[in-house]
Amino acid sequence: MAVDEISAVQNERRWALAMGGVAAVMLAAIVWAGLGLHMNPPSNIETVDPNTLHVAGEFAENNLGTHVDSAGKITTRIVTTQFAFVPECVVVPQDMQVTFRLASPDVIHGLIVVGTNVNTMVVPGFVSQVHTVFDKPGDLLMPCHEFCGLGHGQMVAHVRVVPIADFRPDGDGRVTCDN
Amino acid sequence: MTINNRLILAHLWTAFAAFGVAILLGLWQMWVRSPLAAPLSTPDNYYLSVTAHGSAMAYVLTTFFIMGFGYFVAESALKQALPAPRLAWAGFVLGIVGTVLVVATVLSGQASVMFTFYPPLSASPLFYIGLVLVVVGSWIWCALMIVAMTRWKKANPGTPVPLAMYATVANAILWLWTTVGVAAELLFVVIPAAFGWTQTVDVGLTRTLFSWTLHAIVYFWLIPAYIAFYTMAPQAAGGRLFSDLMARGSFILFLLCGLPVGLHHLFMDPEHSSGFKTVQMMLTVLVAVPTLLTVFTVTASMEIGGRLRGGKGLLGWIGALPWERPMVLATGLSFFMLWFGGFGGLINMSYGMNAMVHNTSWVSAHFHMIFGGSVVIMYFAIAYHIWPNLTGRLAPSLVLQRAQLWLWAIGMMVMSLPWHWLGLSGQVRRVAQFDYADPSISWWAPWMIMSVVGGGMLVISAGMFIWNLVSFHFERTGAAKPGPVEYARALHPGVPVPAALNGFVLWNAFVLVLMAAAYTYPIAQFFILKPPQAVVHRVDRTP
Ligand SMILES: [Cu+2]
Ligand SMILES: [Cu+2]
Numbered sequence: 019m020a021v022d023e024i025s026a027v028q029n030e031r032r033w034a035l036a037m038g039g040v041a042a043v044m045l046a047a048i049v050w051a052g053l054g055l056h057m058n059p060p061s062n063i064e065t066v067d068p069n070t071l072h073v074a075g076e077f078a079e080n081n082l083g084t085h086v087d088s089a090g091k092i093t094t095r096i097v098t099t100q101f102a103f104v105p106e107c108v109v110v111p112q113d114m115q116v117t118f119r120l121a122s123p124d125v126i127h128g129l130i131v132v133g134t135n136v137n138t139m140v141v142p143g144f145v146s147q148v149h150t151v152f153d154k155p156g157d158l159l160m161p162c163h164e165f166c167g168l169g170h171g172q173m174v175a176h177v178r179v180v181p182i183a184d185f186r187p188d189g190d191g192r193v194t195c196d197n
Numbered sequence: 198m199t200i201n202n203r204l205i206l207a208h209l210w211t212a213f214a215a216f217g218v219a220i221l222l223g224l225w226q227m228w229v230r231s232p233l234a235a236p237l238s239t240p241d242n243y244y245l246s247v248t249a250h251g252s253a254m255a256y257v258l259t260t261f262f263i264m265g266f267g268y269f270v271a272e273s274a275l276k277q278a279l280p281a282p283r284l285a286w287a288g289f290v291l292g293i294v295g296t297v298l299v300v301a302t303v304l305s306g307q308a309s310v311m312f313t314f315y316p317p318l319s320a321s322p323l324f325y326i327g328l329v330l331v332v333v334g335s336w337i338w339c340a341l342m343i344v345a346m347t348r349w350k351k352a353n354p355g356t357p358v359p360l361a362m363y364a365t366v367a368n369a370i371l372w373l374w375t376t377v378g379v380a381a382e383l384l385f386v387v388i389p390a391a392f393g394w395t396q397t398v399d400v401g402l403t404r405t406l407f408s409w410t411l412h413a414i415v416y417f418w419l420i421p422a423y424i425a426f427y428t429m430a431p432q433a434a435g436g437r438l439f440s441d442l443m444a445r446g447s448f449i450l451f452l453l454c455g456l457p458v459g460l461h462h463l464f465m466d467p468e469h470s471s472g473f474k475t476v477q478m479m480l481t482v483l484v485a486v487p488t489l490l491t492v493f494t495v496t497a498s499m500e501i502g503g504r505l506r507g508g509k510g511l512l513g514w515i516g517a518l519p520w521e522r523p524m525v526l527a528t529g530l531s532f533f534m535l536w537f538g539g540f541g542g543l544i545n546m547s548y549g550m551n552a553m554v555h556n557t558s559w560v561s562a563h564f565h566m567i568f569g570g571s572v573v574i575m576y577f578a579i580a581y582h583i584w585p586n587l588t589g590r591l592a593p594s595l596v597l598q599r600a601q602l603w604l605w606a607i608g609m610m611v612m613s614l615p616w617h618w619l620g621l622s623g624q625v626r627r628v629a630q631f632d633y634a635d636p637s638i639s640w641w642a643p644w645m646i647m648s649v650v651g652g653g654m655l656v657i658s659a660g661m662f663i664w665n666l667v668s669f670h671f672e673r674t675g676a677a678k679p680g681p682v683e684y685a686r687a688l689h690p691g692v693p694v695p696a697a698l699n700g701f702v703l704w705n706a707f708v709l710v711l712m713a714a715a716y717t718y719p720i721a722q723f724f725i726l727k728p729p730q731a732v733v734h735r736v737d738r739t740p
Contacts, residue, residue, distance in 0.1 A: 029497075030439075030440050030443040030490065030493065030494065033489075033490065033493045034443075034486070034490055037485070037486050037489040037490065037493075038486060040485070040489070041482045041483060041485055041486055044482055044485070044543065045479060045482045047547075048478065048482070048546075048547040048548055048549065048550070049548075051547060051548075051549040051550055059464050059465050059466075059471075059474070059548065059549075059551070059552060060465065060466070060467045061467070061469060061470050061471040061474060062467055063467065063468060063469070063470055063722075063726070064467070065726065065728040065729055066729065067729035068729060068731050068732075069729070069731075069732065100734075124317070124731070124732070124734060125315075125317050125318050125731070125734050126315050126317075126318075126400060126404075128465070128555075128556055130555070130556065130557065130623060130625065132622070132623030132637075133622075133623060135549075135552045135553065136552070137465055137551075137552040137553070137555045137556075138465050138466075138467070139463075139465050139466045139467065140467075141400050141401060141404065141466060141467055141468055142317065142400050142731035143399070143400050143401055143468075143728040143729050143730065143731055144401060144467040144468050144728065145467060146467040147467070159623060159635075159637060159638075161623075161625050161628070162625075163555075163556035163557065163625040163626070163627075164315070164556060164627075165244070165310075165311050165315075165318075165627045166318075167318065167734070167736065168240045168241060168244060168309075168736075169240070170240075170244075170627070170628065171240060171628045171629045171630055
């Protein structure tokens, strides 16, 4: 055991540098994944009053669901409330950029669209905005993933991804699961 | 020999009693979530149980264990009596009163808000007051640890503080910093709302204050395990601590890097910018460094033991280690689980990849593997290691101790490995029941049953653990007396320790700077932005 404390520390220093390198590589991979794969968590810091959002404006009931504006931008608005998503089913087109905008009138909720990168908290007081592109058609499960009270387990909605040909907005630019 | 054995045993037995009850709840929760029909399965009972399980494991087991172990280290490593043992008892009583309040409010259904209690959900004020009392009790412990070290330094000028105590004080200081966030949240927002003095809360602010605590608390839980890695495992293996200086460096890095990273719990939140999330993500990557340093130093220290025992060749020393000693075995099993837990954590902390797993079973899997696995198995090993000292009796059976440790590690893998892929497949956490008739999730069923089996193994292991400790107390004191607990000596003792690595003044200044940089704006923004507040939702009464 001809290891003295000085050479032990030198060994450790070498190891520490190597581990610093490992950390740098991890960091690079994370940044690459974040930028390159367009994984951008909601960070829009946009406020909305939870007590009045249902009365008028963007999150009034007749504005919810999927809407295509005159410029062709597709936005899906959902209100998460104890203990349901409004609406409980939304339609989105395949292979096109979709923006989700979500707000809560009561407590914290959260959602994940299973099998996609759509995952966000919905914090009362703020609008959560998530962009994504769905690459496969089908019915996707969208459960609430933050404990919001005794009915939390029943809070499940669906995202229906349809081929572009089947994505037909009505005269107001709306698309719903019923039509 | 330690003097205040009753004080230490009172803390440790409180910790393990809470653990013994909480683990039964955990098994029942797995059962409810599985396709098997569980008794008493209602959402009310489930959320009550999850709150009790989380609070008992995360707050009671940990805090009482860490305090009891700290008192033990202060007496056995410094070889001096504890300063003000009466104050220590006062801290213990505060903690017990707090625990009773928490248990009573949770069991009576007035506090089903989870151990994370995110407002605007609000429980009975007594639940939060109970938590505050536990924290205040632990603050007394922090003060006593600092005083013990300071006194020892005065009495032994020029001698470095023994590593076990230096690390314990690092943890006490870390804990003082850590609890600032949750204390502010509770005292200024949550408790006034619970009493009905305020009707609304700023939800973003409360989440941000809680995030201040939520990461560093994990290091508070973890440091006792690291103390055992550095100072007990090499000794048990017949080795030497490879480098005392680098060990000190690792504990300082935990103190520095463990705190300014809490926003990584809010990656998926809308109330913070990408900028601050990214800054704290980068700091989070740094916390991997002290863990990797530890893996290196501890492995090298064990290698010395293996080689001194005649192990040859590149890996021959591993076989030569005394695996029959529970401390050595537990360290090996803990390191093994650390790889899985560490890998899971790597995904969690990745700004983008987190979106695949946030709030899914993946997260539960990660913290069960790393806390329930790597850390708690070392709590067991520490208990086995110091119980002879505390009771004055030799271990009744090392075979049972080893069997218990193996069963724990295997049970933890069987339970939490399936959660990883179920989480990746979209299984969310904290949901009482799933509709297994839904064809998209029916394939979960066998994996959920596997988790129940793993949970059953953990319950049996926990029962064996309690039995192993209880049987010490009934063992007859024979002629053979246990010697005092010895801490691993450095490979080359007597190396001068720089003053910076023998105290904390400098490092506290660093923490202050880092926390100011990481959290000033993320907290201040709520006072600048003044976001609309949310109405308080009581869970303990119908509106
Ligand atoms: Cu929910
Ligand atoms: Cu964390």
